[in-house]
Amino acid sequence: MIEFRNVSLTYPNGHQGLKNINLSINDGEFVVIVGLSGAGKSTLIRSINQMVKPTAGELLIGGENTLKYSDRKLRQFRRNIGMIFQNYNLVKRSSVLRNVLAGRLGHTGTLRSILSLFSQADVRLALESLERVGIADKAYQRADQLSGGQQQRVSIARALTQQPKLILADEPVASLDPPTSHAVMKDLKRINQEDNITMIVNLHAIDLSMQYADRIIGLRNGEVVFDGPAASVSEKTFEDIYGRPIKEDDLVGDVSNG
Amino acid sequence: MKPSLDIRTIKNPKRMKYWWTFVGITIFMTLLYYVAFTQTNLSTRNSIWDAGPLLKRFFWDPFFMPEIHDKIPTYIHAMLETVAIAYAGTLIGAVLAIPVGFLAAANIGGHFSFIGKGILNAVRAFPEILFAIIFVASVGMGPYAGVLAIGINSIGMLGKLYAEVIESIDMEIIHTLKATGASKIQIWVFGVIPQVIPEFCSYALYRYEIDVRSSTVLGIVGAGGVGAPLILAANSRKWEEVGMMLVVIILTVTIIDLISTNIRKRIV
Amino acid sequence: MDKQKRIPIIPLKQKLFTVGVLVVVLSLYAAASIFTGSSPARFMNGIPEMFNFIINDLIPPNWSYYERVFPALLETWNIALLSTSLAVVFSLPISFLAAGNINKKLWLYHPVRFALNVLRTIPDMILAVMFVAIVGLGALAGVYALFFFSLGILIKLISETVEAIDPGPLEAIRATGGNILQIIWFGALPQILPQYVSYSLYVLEINVRASLVLGFVGAGGIGLILKQQMSLFNYGNIAMIIFITFIGVTIIDTLSTSLRKRLV
Numbered sequence: 001m002i003e004f005r006n007v008s009l010t011y012p013n014g015h016q017g018l019k020n021i022n023l024s025i026n027d028g029e030f031v032v033i034v035g036l037s038g039a040g041k042s043t044l045i046r047s048i049n050q051m052v053k054p055t056a057g058e059l060l061i062g063g064e065n066t067l068k069y070s071d072r073k074l075r076q077f078r079r080n081i082g083m084i085f086q087n088y089n090l091v092k093r094s095s096v097l098r099n100v101l102a103g104r105l106g107h108t109g110t111l112r113s114i115l116s117l118f119s120q121a122d123v124r125l126a127l128e129s130l131e132r133v134g135i136a137d138k139a140y141q142r143a144d145q146l147s148g149g150q151q152q153r154v155s156i157a158r159a160l161t162q163q164p165k166l167i168l169a170d171e172p173v174a175s176l177d178p179p180t181s182h183a184v185m186k187d188l189k190r191i192n193q194e195d196n197i198t199m200i201v202n203l204h205a206i207d208l209s210m211q212y213a214d215r216i217i218g219l220r221n222g223e224v225v226f227d228g229p230a231a232s233v234s235e236k237t238f239e240d241i242y243g244r245p246i247k248e249d250d251l252v253g254d255v256s257n258g
Numbered sequence: 259m260k261p262s263l264d265i266r267t268i269k270n271p272k273r274m275k276y277w278w279t280f281v282g283i284t285i286f287m288t289l290l291y292y293v294a295f296t297q298t299n300l301s302t303r304n305s306i307w308d309a310g311p312l313l314k315r316f317f318w319d320p321f322f323m324p325e326i327h328d329k330i331p332t333y334i335h336a337m338l339e340t341v342a343i344a345y346a347g348t349l350i351g352a353v354l355a356i357p358v359g360f361l362a363a364a365n366i367g368g369h370f371s372f373i374g375k376g377i378l379n380a381v382r383a384f385p386e387i388l389f390a391i392i393f394v395a396s397v398g399m400g401p402y403a404g405v406l407a408i409g410i411n412s413i414g415m416l417g418k419l420y421a422e423v424i425e426s427i428d429m430e431i432i433h434t435l436k437a438t439g440a441s442k443i444q445i446w447v448f449g450v451i452p453q454v455i456p457e458f459c460s461y462a463l464y465r466y467e468i469d470v471r472s473s474t475v476l477g478i479v480g481a482g483g484v485g486a487p488l489i490l491a492a493n494s495r496k497w498e499e500v501g502m503m504l505v506v507i508i509l510t511v512t513i514i515d516l517i518s519t520n521i522r523k524r525i526v
Numbered sequence: 527m528d529k530q531k532r533i534p535i536i537p538l539k540q541k542l543f544t545v546g547v548l549v550v551v552l553s554l555y556a557a558a559s560i561f562t563g564s565s566p567a568r569f570m571n572g573i574p575e576m577f578n579f580i581i582n583d584l585i586p587p588n589w590s591y592y593e594r595v596f597p598a599l600l601e602t603w604n605i606a607l608l609s610t611s612l613a614v615v616f617s618l619p620i621s622f623l624a625a626g627n628i629n630k631k632l633w634l635y636h637p638v639r640f641a642l643n644v645l646r647t648i649p650d651m652i653l654a655v656m657f658v659a660i661v662g663l664g665a666l667a668g669v670y671a672l673f674f675f676s677l678g679i680l681i682k683l684i685s686e687t688v689e690a691i692d693p694g695p696l697e698a699i700r701a702t703g704g705n706i707l708q709i710i711w712f713g714a715l716p717q718i719l720p721q722y723v724s725y726s727l728y729v730l731e732i733n734v735r736a737s738l739v740l741g742f743v744g745a746g747g748i749g750l751i752l753k754q755q756m757s758l759f760n761y762g763n764i765a766m767i768i769f770i771t772f773i774g775v776t777i778i779d780t781l782s783t784s785l786r787k788r789l790v
Contacts, residue, residue: 049437079439089434094452097535102448106439114447116535123533140537162438291611294604297597298746300669302661309660316656342558349555350569383776387739387749388768391756395764396579397572401562406572471649478651478742479756482562485651492655492743500659504652512647 007057017043019222028196032203032213040222041202045168049081079106082159084169088151092144100126103161129157149180169201178253185212205252206238316501326502333506340483343401344469347408352462355413359420381414394480401482408469423457460525463518587769588762595770602747606733609672614726617680625688646678650736654745665746676729683725691717724789727782
């Protein structure tokens, strides 16, 4: 369970990214965070693994306040959290397999890993992760030879290889076309259901949020303005969160069921 | 009232400034050329008609002289020494340029990048030939001095190019690997090095092409290689020998350029 | 998936290739360092040896030697200036011949490119040796040598700039019935002018450095006295030459670089 207790985050330039957040997220939930760009979605997600560090409050995971962790403890904590980015963030010149194995870095000794001496169990795990997202055949290709959707699957496989308890996804489909967006969201949903991994996903598109989320959290100006089950959400809710009428851009379009 | 457009009323406010700049540059250049033509002795004792027979002595006669043919293996050996000087110098320079390049890159060196940039600027400001002279004088004539001069000089250019490559890497990957719990060394090995290695290799090869030419020249001041026999033959006006050496040099340089350009095209 | 078979992280073929390349590079280095007597350890020893030499022998320079150094350095600068000027003038028309988007006559384009490629493989000192033979000892040989040397560089740089220009204005002038000279004068030249000046200054910097060594083969400039003083082991005078040359080169580089920054 993840608990935010009065968490605030002020950037060095004085901008307040998060204002007094109180949330609790249960294990195995599929949570989608929505809001306009600049509303603090990314800050919220990144504060969980402290890619940005909250400046006030407590962030409890499994009952421990993670904000008090030492550097060493923080690294051990991070290796149990997978993270997926809008721009995939793969090492383009390395092979797909090597990119996926990067998910095992936190579990592998420094010397072993720089000599590329990953255990066979790790290599199998990496290939299984690739199989689960359907691109095991690309294992030895260079990452930059893959399409955008395939690259995002590689980054999902990288996160899976960490064998995480939690996956954070920061706008995972913002750079993808509608059919690929649905496919990637389905992968995430499937992983969430099969492995009971908690998913916290930032999304911009309203229809994707409603279709895949268990629970939707709405942010505006760094504050939680909505929190409820996805079933209870309507377009009106989004208009309240966004503070403006819904536009064409806010929808991806429903291609998958067509 | 009739609207009128008189071309003379359109004024370019910057015209006077351009005019003064133009006059200033003209006066300055005239002065430079005046000094150049009066202070430098540009006379020649030879007639331009001598050029034909001379070029024949350089590039035609040597092919038909058995005593020159006998010397070709010696020339090739000397040229190989030049090639080896350039290779040893470039490689060691390319390796030493890596830490300096990382130090000089703003995204890695941080507040200390000015130290790296300072070292690189100082090395590049110092002409290669002066390095060679200092090394020849301090460690003695021969290829060892040449390797030192080429090696140190290559750090200047390669370090600067490396720093530019490093400054253009995708820093997001470093954050990504940090998020998986990777240690600093692991981030370097998996996130940074794969992004820069191909460019580093390509620039080192490019520098090697330059250094083969440089080490030919450095031999003339005593830093080993084909330069020394070349200047010896030139001083005793044995143009046939000089010509054959030139042929060996030009052929070798061309072959190395071709190979290196080919490899570079495949790397990046 | 076959659970028994070991799964490689890097495919065998790629691994062998990488190892092969490394072996070739390192054994070539081993050969070169034995051939030249410069193992890495000895290389690292050379640097402190250089500093010892500078402190013990080069310092202090013989300050009064400036009387000989200044005229020699002036001659070096003049050789660089004159050869660059000549190259700047002659390179422009040839650059248009060597640019594929202006010169569409292939029978003319290919020979020009070929001649330029050959010219660029010749190191500057070799041109100097040849011109000393042709026009005799003195600064003129240096001017000719660096003229041809910089012609190769300058034409390559300028013709590449010409090939990268916006084709729109050229089309427009061609459409109004302009001939090839009008196309170049009104369409191409204004587009390349800043780069043309900038590259000319860049080549001037290269020529200043190249002209330092010309005197060693008798082609004029500071190299002549440098050679004399080296054979006499007169380190005080050598130090003075190095000192003044370094300052001179730095001044020219700084001026030229700041001018180039303003241009482009």
